[in-house]
Each structure stands twice: as structure tokens, then as C-alpha cells.
Amino acid sequence: MPALRPESPEEVQEAVRAYPRLRARGGGTKPALSTPREGEALLDLSRLRGLLAYEPEEFVFTAFAGTPVAEVEEALRAHGQYLPFHPPLAGKGATLGGTVAAGLSGPLRHRFGGLRDFLLGVRFVDGEGRMVRGGGKVVKNAAGFPFHRLMVGSLGAFGVMVELSFKVFPRPRTTRTLRVRRENLEEALADLERLRLLPLDLLALDLVPPATLELRLGGFERSVEARLKRLQDLLGEGEVLAEDGAHWEGVRDLGFLEASPIWVKVPAKPHLIPRLEALPLGPRRYLDGGEVLYAGATEEGLKALKEAGLPHLVLRGAETPLFPEPQGAFFAGVKKALDPKGRFPLG
Amino acid sequence: MGFLEELKALLPGRVLTGEAELAPYESDALTAYRKRPLAVALPERKEEVLGAVRLCHQYGVPFVARGSGTSLSGGSLPVEGGVVIALNRMNRILRLDPKARIAVVEPGVVNLKVSQEAAPFGLYYAPDPSSQPISTLGGNVAFNSGGAHCLKYGMTANHVLGLEVVTPTGEVVRLGGESLEGVGPDLHGFFVGTEGLLGVAVEITLRLLPKPEAYHTVLAAYPSLEAAGEAVSRVIRAGLLPGAMEIMDRLSIEAAEKAVRAGYPPVEGLLIVELEGPKEEVAEEALVLEGVLRESGALELRVARDEAERQAIWKGRKAAFSAVGRLSPDYLVQDGVVPRSRLGEALREIQRLSREYGLRVANVFHAGDGNLHPLVLYDGKKPGELERAEALAGEILRLCVRLGGSLTGEHGIGVEKKGYMPEMFAPEDLLAMEEVKRALDSQGLANRGKVLPEVVRAGA
Ligand SMILES: Cc1cc2nc3c(=O)[nH]c(=O)nc-3n(C[C@@H](O)[C@H](O)C(O)COP(=O)(O)OP(=O)(O)OC[C@H]3O[C@@H](n4cnc5c(N)ncnc54)[C@H](O)[C@@H]3O)c2cc1C
Ligand SMILES: Cc1cc2nc3c(=O)[nH]c(=O)nc-3n(C[C@H](O)[C@H](O)[C@H](O)COP(=O)(O)OP(=O)(O)OC[C@H]3O[C@@H](n4cnc5c(N)ncnc54)[C@H](O)[C@@H]3O)c2cc1C
Numbered sequence: 136m137p138a139l140r141p142e143s144p145e146e147v148q149e150a151v152r153a154y155p156r157l158r159a160r161g162g163g164t165k166p167a168l169s170t171p172r173e174g175e176a177l178l179d180l181s182r183l184r185g186l187l188a189y190e191p192e193e194f195v196f197t198a199f200a201g202t203p204v205a206e207v208e209e210a211l212r213a214h215g216q217y218l219p220f221h222p223p224l225a226g227k228g229a230t231l232g233g234t235v236a237a238g239l240s241g242p243l244r245h246r247f248g249g250l251r252d253f254l255l256g257v258r259f260v261d262g263e264g265r266m267v268r269g270g271g272k273v274v275k276n277a278a279g280f281p282f283h284r285l286m287v288g289s290l291g292a293f294g295v296m297v298e299l300s301f302k303v304f305p306r307p308r309t310t311r312t313l314r315v316r317r318e319n320l321e322e323a324l325a326d327l328e329r330l331r332l333l334p335l336d337l338l339a340l341d342l343v344p345p346a347t348l349e350l351r352l353g354g355f356e357r358s359v360e361a362r363l364k365r366l367q368d369l370l371g372e373g374e375v376l377a378e379d380g381a382h383w384e385g386v387r388d389l390g391f392l393e394a395s396p397i398w399v400k401v402p403a404k405p406h407l408i409p410r411l412e413a414l415p416l417g418p419r420r421y422l423d424g425g426e427v428l429y430a431g432a433t434e435e436g437l438k439a440l441k442e443a444g445l446p447h448l449v450l451r452g453a454e455t456p457l458f459p460e461p462q463g464a465f466f467a468g469v470k471k472a473l474d475p476k477g478r479f480p481l482g
Numbered sequence: 483m484g485f486l487e488e489l490k491a492l493l494p495g496r497v498l499t500g501e502a503e504l505a506p507y508e509s510d511a512l513t514a515y516r517k518r519p520l521a522v523a524l525p526e527r528k529e530e531v532l533g534a535v536r537l538c539h540q541y542g543v544p545f546v547a548r549g550s551g552t553s554l555s556g557g558s559l560p561v562e563g564g565v566v567i568a569l570n571r572m573n574r575i576l577r578l579d580p581k582a583r584i585a586v587v588e589p590g591v592v593n594l595k596v597s598q599e600a601a602p603f604g605l606y607y608a609p610d611p612s613s614q615p616i617s618t619l620g621g622n623v624a625f626n627s628g629g630a631h632c633l634k635y636g637m638t639a640n641h642v643l644g645l646e647v648v649t650p651t652g653e654v655v656r657l658g659g660e661s662l663e664g665v666g667p668d669l670h671g672f673f674v675g676t677e678g679l680l681g682v683a684v685e686i687t688l689r690l691l692p693k694p695e696a697y698h699t700v701l702a703a704y705p706s707l708e709a710a711g712e713a714v715s716r717v718i719r720a721g722l723l724p725g726a727m728e729i730m731d732r733l734s735i736e737a738a739e740k741a742v743r744a745g746y747p748p749v750e751g752l753l754i755v756e757l758e759g760p761k762e763e764v765a766e767e768a769l770v771l772e773g774v775l776r777e778s779g780a781l782e783l784r785v786a787r788d789e790a791e792r793q794a795i796w797k798g799r800k801a802a803f804s805a806v807g808r809l810s811p812d813y814l815v816q817d818g819v820v821p822r823s824r825l826g827e828a829l830r831e832i833q834r835l836s837r838e839y840g841l842r843v844a845n846v847f848h849a850g851d852g853n854l855h856p857l858v859l860y861d862g863k864k865p866g867e868l869e870r871a872e873a874l875a876g877e878i879l880r881l882c883v884r885l886g887g888s889l890t891g892e893h894g895i896g897v898e899k900k901g902y903m904p905e906m907f908a909p910e911d912l913l914a915m916e917e918v919k920r921a922l923d924s925q926g927l928a929n930r931g932k933v934l935p936e937v938v939r940a941g942a
Contacts, residue, residue: 272886273852355767400665405582
């Protein structure tokens with residue numbers, strides 16, 4: 136099968152019409168998702184890149200789907216803004232399209248929400264080769280069926296995204312990170328649950344098993360100092376990372392998974408953590424107050440997740456990335472409408 | 483047995499068919515449209531909704547789900563010869579789990595009730611449409627309703643984690659879950675905002691947030707609407723992210739004064755800015771905000787010193803719609819969106835249109851996200867005035883789309899705006915919506931005649 140490298144939305148349409156089965160690849164950071172299977176043509180979107188519009192005052196930008204996240208973030212930084220959902224693997228070449236299709240958010244999602252909360256609009260090529268738009272380019276919009284939200288986590292099942300619009304926010308001026316260690320998981324979880332109920336506006340709240348909590352604060356210098364003090368009164372002195380930027384970049388690039396053959400994302404909740412901790416998983420970290428786990432694993436770990444019936448997504452190292460595969464009349468109907476010939480993954 | 487007999491057997495004593503009983507269901511808050519349904523069904527459990535939808539499917543009877551009927555776009559307008567499935571009796575909060583920070587509710591639960599029940603745990607449900615004391619979560623989900631805090635916190639879609647839906651063909655599906663993160667396509671996110679065309683939500687899982695520790699609410703008075711709009715841009719350029727920024731014009735200020743005596747100064751433009759967050763952060767932001775507003779040409783600045791003063795500032799804004807209702811026998815509300823930087827231009831053009839059509843237009847809007855709420859005042863008893871009001875409202879919608887915005891920020895398309903959909907969407911976009919609808923509802927029973935303009939089908 137050839138590798139197709141469209142350079143325009145029209146070339147994506149031509150490619151979709153020409154091949155019975157396709158798989159899009161953004162940067163290829165999630166090879167479990169973007170490696171073509173038997174009989175699939177690879178649609179490499181790395182040439183469909185570039186920022187199309189960015190008006191800092193509107194808090195909105197629009198870019199081609201193949202644009203590397205890192206490129207966008209550089210442009211945002213120049214205007215004191217950022218992508219608050221903190222797309223993972225930015226430092227490894229992840230693209231906007233790949234991030235949306237995989238449905239991934241990083242540690243800073245804790246403050247303002249995840250990918251689904253910042254995606255405003257999409258243009259995508261459906262299974263009939265039609266160019267379809269959903270959502271818009273303004274921060275608030277309720278017109279028409281919200282196809283943009285359908286793209287989140289879709290693994291490209293409904294079409295190839297060519298253009299995406301996102302909401303952005305002002306970047307916190309100063310940040311600090313507090314790391315506290317507890318005796319055991321139970322104690323760490325108790326603190327985690329307590330912190331989740333407090334109006335602290337933390338940028339990040341991670342649990343690193345077995346018993347470490349990492350809290351990141353952002354805002355005005357004086358306020359951050361005062362709030363750090365309050366956190367320490369609550370949790371103890373701990374360890375303060377003043378230059379914490381590199382640390383969190385490492386986390387969002389999933390550096391802690393580097394040595395693991397299989398990378399997996401598992402939706403979680405604090406009450407699920409004891410169950411997850413009993414499974415044979417490798418290096419791992421719970422983000423956003425315990426709402427999501429990124430873990431390294433071996434085949435044994437994957438099997439255990441399946442046996443426990445826990446939904447998950449493999450980012451690298453497995454043939455079938457998604458468990459369970461989407462089912463039910465609703466998914467089937469939407470899939471049939473947008474990809475009637477089954478050109479794209481899933482279903 | 484025929485359809486009605488079967489429906490009555492399913493819901494004994496809870497199927498309304500008498501003329502007087504049906505009257506309250508003939509329209510929603512867009513009172514210019516009215517239709518008499520065949521019957522109104524009052525289910526009390528989700529199994530009954532399922533049963534009713536299955537009967538409709540079996541007999542080919544169209545149905546419209548209904549919450550409190552506060553839709554401003556004719557979303558819950560009945561279909562002639564169809565059934566209204568009124569969900570107000572399904573008003574239980576099934577589970578409120580503070581540790582998981584979620585609430586699982588039936589669709590007839592009123593928005594404000596969730597925040598009230600969550601308050602003892604220091605939590606709240608963020609989306610706050612002005613109708614929150616009456617509108618239901620089912621209606622909020624269908625319309626992806628907003629409120630005053632959308633720039634920072636998003637709309638209903640961002641706060642719905644999971645749904646149980648009865649599809650138009652009578653199947654039950656679970657979409658999403660309880661976690662803030664999921665895997666696989668965000669089907670629950672997609673359902674929110676589809677205006678009841680793809681099924682009936684029978685159970686909704688909501689995310690709850692910790693209530694902000696501190697607020698700082700400022701009222702700023704300006705000699706012109708544009709100056710108020712410009713102040714909003716200055717706030718944004720200063721790198722602030724307020725929880726809410728709302729603007730009212732002279733007409734709505736006067737109306738609010740008459741209705742609730744909010745104590746607003748009689749000026750051309752009033753801006754409310756509210757900061758919220760940890761007290762130390764709010765204090766720092768307040769300093770920046772004060773500097774920005776001082777330089778923005780404000781005639782007067784009022785800072786709420788306590789919760790009572792804060793509520794007083796909000797009182798007039800929250801009551802604005804109903805207050806404007808007192809100025810005029812009838813009104814139409816539009817809720818188009820423009821890019822924030824085009825607000826001034828949009829408002830000037832609306833004023834011009836108002837003069838051209840000889841109809842008063844009051845403006846109350848969510849300035850932080852460019853969501854306009856022009857209220858077009860008219861008198862339905864005067865021949866031709868409704869038509870003129872509709873034509874004016876239509877011009878405003880086109881204006882919003884032309885400026886790069888949207889037909890609706892939160893009130894939905896309903897019946898009212900479906901004719902304008904081709905202004906915003908290309909035929910292929912509308913066709914894709916139509917195909918999804920057809921795949922899930924081949925008989926077109928769920929909320930027939932809403933959202934999708936007839937021209938698509940004709941052109942397909
Ligand atoms: C020599 C070399 C070494 C590397 N080493 C590493 C390494 O050590 N660590 C590492 O993490 N990575 C490594 N990579 C991979 C990496 O850097 C990537 O290039 C890439 O990250 C970006 O992936 P992505 O996020 O765009 O998503 P992808 O992995 O490309 O795609 C994710 C999913 O999204 C779908 N998709 C993508 N775009 C679209 C779209 N527009 N529309 C619809 N569906 C879409 C895909 O089909 C797939 O399902 C290496 C690559 C090379 C060449
Ligand atoms: C004074 C006033 C102020 C308002 N302020 C705001 C505001 O600030 N922000 C805002 O966004 N809106 C506002 N609205 C509009 C309105 O309140 C919202 O659209 C609200 O969500 C409608 O809720 P409801 O329960 O009244 O729904 P209804 O009007 O009964 O129904 C609305 C739509 O939802 C569908 N529906 C209802 N329940 C379900 C269900 N369970 N499953 C599937 N579909 C369903 C109906 O078929 C219909 O299409 C306001 C309205 C009024 C009258």
C-alpha cells in the first residue's frame with residue numbers, strides 16, 4: 136500500500152475517494168493507533184500543516200490538522216497564551232489531529248478541563264469524500280450537530296480531520312509545584328480526595344504511586360506564594376519545585392513511560408485507584424485528581440485490565456488499541472451515516 | 483388496541499388528550515408559534531419513556547420531548563398529530579456523589595436544584611442559564627445551554643460526563659461514563675446540542691466543581707455601548723480571565739430598574755465583571771482590573787463589598803429578559819454570536835437596523851464570549867409587526883454569521899432559526915447532519931421539523 140501525503144484538503148478528499156480503507160497519521164507518536172493494518176492505505180498528514188488564523192484577543196486559533204502541537208504552542212506563547220488541556224507528547228511531534236483522534240489531555244487539564252472542553256470546530260472529510268464542518272470559530276456556539284465533539288477520541292472512525300479550531304487561555308504568570316510524600320497509598324488517596332473538594336484552582340493534581348502527590352499552582356507571584364504556604368499548612372512542608380516547567384513538560388510527554396513496551400490510558404476515579412493499583416502495571420501516574428491513568432504495561436498488564444473490564448486505550452504496543460470497541464445503536468448509526476463504506480478504523 | 487389506547491395502558495391516568503389539558507403544551511417560550519399535539523404523555527420512570535418511544539416507533543407517531551418549555555427557539559413546539567413526552571415528573575436526583583464530584587439526575591430535574599443539593603459539600607453545577615430556576619437538565623442537554631460563565635467554564639456539553647438515551651427507534655444506549663476522561667468517540671458530547679433529534683435523554687451524569695472561594699464583582703457605567711464593549715477588550719488584553727462579563731444597554735437598564743430596582747445608574751452601557759477564585763489570586767486580579775477599568779473611561783465604578791451587594795448587582799441582569807417583557811407586549815430574543823473584537827460593529831449595526839425597521843431593540847449580552855441577546859420588541863396585535871420583528875431578527879442573524887460568528891450561542895436552532903442554517907452551513911454540512919438523523923431515525927419521528935431546513939432534503 137502506498138503512503139499518501141496530501142498537501143491540501145482537496146487532496147485528502149481525492150485520497151479518501153480513491154482508497155477503500157485508510158488510516159490517518161499525524162506525527163505517529165501513537166503508533167498503536169496510526170500504523171496501517173493489512174489492506175489500509177496510510178494517509179500521512181504531516182504536510183497538511185500550518186496555522187490558518189490566530190487572534191489572541193479572541194482566544195481562538197484555527198490550524199490544519201497535521202500541525203504539530205509544539206508549533207502551535209510556540210505561537211501562543213508569544214502572546215502569553217496556552218492550550219490549557221496540555222496535549223501530551225507535544226515534544227515528540229504529536230499533531231493536533233492525532234491528539235483529537237486519540238482524545239488525549241495532559242496534567243494541566245485539572246484546572247480548566249480537557250481536550251473536549253477546548254475544541255471549538257472541525258472540518259473533516261467523511262467516508263464519502265465530502266468536506267463537512269461542525270462547530271465554529273467562536274468560543275460559544277450551539278448551532279447544528281456538534282461534529283467537532285464527535286471527533287474527540289474517535290481514532291479517525293468518522294473521517295479525516297483537515298482543520299481544527301480551539302479555544303485558548305492566558306498563561307499563568309508564575310507557577311510552583313509542591314511534592315508531598317505519604318506513608319502509603321491509603322493516606323495519599325485520603326489527601327487526594329480532600330483536595331478535590333477544595334476551591335484551590337490547582338493547575339495540576341497528580342498521584343504518583345505508591346504515595347506521592349504533586350500539586351501545581353499558577354497565577355500572580357504574590358498569590359502563588361501565599362497559596363503555596365496555605366497548601367503547606369494543609370499538607371506539610373514537602374518539596375517545592377520552583378523551576379517546575381521542565382518537570383511538567385516531561386510528564387506531558389509521558390517520559391515516565393519511555394522504558395515500557397506498552398503505553399495505556401485508563402479513565403479512572405479516586406475510588407477505582409485501589410483496584411487499579413492491584414493490577415500488574417508498570418510505571419504510571421494518575422492525572423487530574425485521579426480522573427485518568429497513564430501507565431506502562433506488558434501483555435500481562437493489558438490482559439489484567441481487560442479481565443477487570445476496565446475501558447482503556449493503548450497508545451503504543453498493541454494490535455487492538457481500544458477496549459471495549461464502541462458498540463450500540465447510537466455509534467452504529469453515526470458510523471453508518473458518515474462512513475457507510477467502512478473506509479476508516481472502528482466498527 | 484390503537485396507538486392512544488396502548489399509550490394509555492402504558493401510562494394509566496397520565497395521558498392528556500382534552501383540549502384544556504393540552505393548551506399549556508401548545509407552545510414554549512417562543513409564543514409566536516403554536517401547535518396542538520395529539521396527546522401529552524407524562525412518564526415517571528425511564529422504562530415508561532422507553533415504552534412510549536417504542537409505541538411511537540411502532541405506529542409511526544412523531545414525538546417531542548419536553549422539559550419546562552422555556553425554549554426560546556420553538557424547540558419544544560409540538561408536532562401536529564404527535565405526542566409530547568413531558569418529563570417534569572422525572573425530577574429525582576438519583577445520586578449525588580461528592581467524592582466522585584458527580585450528580586446523576588433524571589432529565590426533569592431543574593438546573594438550580596443540582597447546585598442547591600451540592601452546596602453542602604462545597605460543590606456546584608457550573609452552567610447557569612438565566613432560566614435556571616425553571617429549565618430542566620434534559621432541555622439544557624438538548625440545547626447545550628449556556629449562561630454567564632461560558633468563556634471560562636464552557637457550556638452544558640462540557641459538564642455532561644455520561645448519558646442514558648432512548649434512541650428514536652426505541653433502544654437504550656449508554657454514552658460516556660463517570661470520569662472526566664473517556665476512551666473512544668465522545669458520543670455523549672456529540673448528543674448534547676442535537677436538540678432532541680437523536681433521542682430522549684433519560685439519565686444524565688453531571689460533573690460538579692468546587693465553589694469558588696472568593697468573588698470580586700464590579701459594575702462599570704459607560705457613556706456608550708461601544709465604550710463598554712471596548713472595556714471588555716481591555717480586560718482581555720490585560721491577560722485576565724473573569725468568570726463573567728455582561729453588558730446591558732439603556733433600554734434593558736431602564737427595564738431592570740422598573741422591574742427589580744437594581745439601583746443601576748441610567749447610562750448607555752453597563753458592564754458587569756466578576757472575578758472568582760482563591761482569595762489571594764482574586765485580590766491580585768482585582769488590582770489589575772481596577773487599573774484597566776479606571777483607564778477605560780468609566781463614568782462610575784461600583785465594587786460589591788459583600789455577598790448582598792454582589793447579588794444586587796446581578797439581580798437586574800438576571801431579571802433582564804422578563805423585565806424587558808414589561809416594556810412591550812411581545813418580544814423576540816436572538817442569541818447570535820460574534821467574535822468579541824467585532825462586538826462594537828455588531829451593536830452599531832443592530833442600532834441602525836432598529837431605526838430602519840422602526841422597532842425597539844434592547845441589548846443584554848454575554849460580552850466575554852461575544853454572545854449577543856438582542857430583544858426585538860413588537861406588538862403582535864398590530865398587523866404586520868410580528869413579521870417585521872422576524873425580518874429584523876433575521877437580519878441580525880445574518881449579520882452575526884457575516885462577522886464570522888454563529889446563529890446561536892445557547893438558545894438553539896429549533897423551528898425559529900432552521901431557515902437560516904444554510905447561511906452558516908454549506909449543503910454538505912447539512913447533508914451530513916441529515917444523514918446522521920436518517921441513520922438513527924429513519925421515520926423522522928424525534929422532534930420532526932426542527933433544526934434541519936427542508937431545503938437539504940430537497941437538494942439531496
Ligand atoms: C525515528 C523516530 C523515532 C521516534 N521515537 C519516538 C519516541 O521515542 N517516543 C515517541 O513518543 N514517539 C517517537 N516517535 C513518533 C513521533 O515522534 C511522532 O512522529 C508523532 O508523535 C505524532 O503523533 P500524533 O500525535 O500526531 O498522532 P498519531 O500517532 O499520528 O495518530 C494518532 C491517531 O489519530 C489518528 N489521526 C491522526 N491524525 C488524524 C486526522 N487528521 N484525522 C483523523 N485521524 C487522525 C490516527 O489514525 C491514529 O488513530 C518517533 C518517530 C521516529 C520517526
Ligand atoms: C427567561 C428565560 C431566560 C433564558 N435564559 C437562558 C440562558 O441564559 N441561557 C440559555 O442557554 N438558555 C436560556 N433560556 C432558554 C431555555 O431556558 C433553555 O434552552 C433551556 O435549556 C430549556 O430547558 P427546558 O427544560 O425548558 O426545555 P424545553 O423548552 O422543554 O425543551 C427544549 C428542547 O429540549 C428538548 N428536550 C427536552 N428534554 C429533553 C430530553 N430529556 N431529551 C432530549 N431532548 C429533550 C425539547 O424537545 C426541545 O427541543 C432562557 C429562557 C427563558 C424563558
